[in-house]
Amino acid sequence: MISKSDALRDVLDAFQYAGYASGIDQPDAGNPIHENESVSTAMNRLQCCYPKGSLPPRGRRRWVRVRRWSRRNHPKLMRAIDSLLDWVDEQLLRTNAANTPHVVDDDGLHEFGFRLVWCGAVYHLQPQVWRTLRFFWNRRGAEQGAFEEELWGDAVEHSAVRKAIQRANAVLEKAEVGWVLELSSGPIRKTQLVDAQDQLVTGRSP
Numbered sequence: 247m248i249s250k251s252d253a254l255r256d257v258l259d260a261f262q263y264a265g266y267a268s269g270i271d272q273p274d275a276g277n278p279i280h281e282n283e284s285v286s287t288a289m290n291r292l293q294c295c296y297p298k299g300s301l302p303p304r305g306r307r308r309w310v311r312v313r314r315w316s317r318r319n320h321p322k323l324m325r326a327i328d329s330l331l332d333w334v335d336e337q338l339l340r341t342n343a344a345n346t347p348h349v350v351d352d353d354g355l356h357e358f359g360f361r362l363v364w365c366g367a368v369y370h371l372q373p374q375v376w377r378t379l380r381f382f383w384n385r386r387g388a389e390q391g392a393f394e395e396e397l398w399g400d401a402v403e404h405s406a407v408r409k410a411i412q413r414a415n416a417v418l419e420k421a422e423v424g425w426v427l428e429l430s431s432g433p434i435r436k437t438q439l440v441d442a443q444d445q446l447v448t449g450r451s452p
Contacts, residue, residue, distance in 0.1 A: 387435035
């Protein structure tokens, strides 16, 4: 039987391959969600990971809304999909946190559990945030096109890039890593954070 963690990842992948990745305002999708076999199969597998083969109430309501609005071609369908995928991300974070061994790791990004370890603190990240940080961790910056290809596999709306950068920066600021990502009309760049005395917020920064 598939693990809950793998089932949750499969749902995120199925939506992305179907052209409905989280944060995309104008999806480049093929079949509507309610007719997409990959998405339906992934959701059915996920349901089997919960007691009595049923999603928890919050997830079940969001999945029902997505299917209903897909049939009606509702203008707020993408908002409903974002809401569902946020719930899936949340469930994945909780599942990974529960399965993560309580060991002290070196500072940096750790794929098991999608974690950032910094100055002794452990931050469990959403998969998209973790992938964003991994892409930029050892870079000074990158062209937006390269970042889009890494995260989504193709070009996406600027709003999706902006949302991904905002989520990553929220974690970087909370952990006080010492830098954030700056999004402009050109390349995405790292910007060091300094305090009022022009000192780095942290003494360690990749």
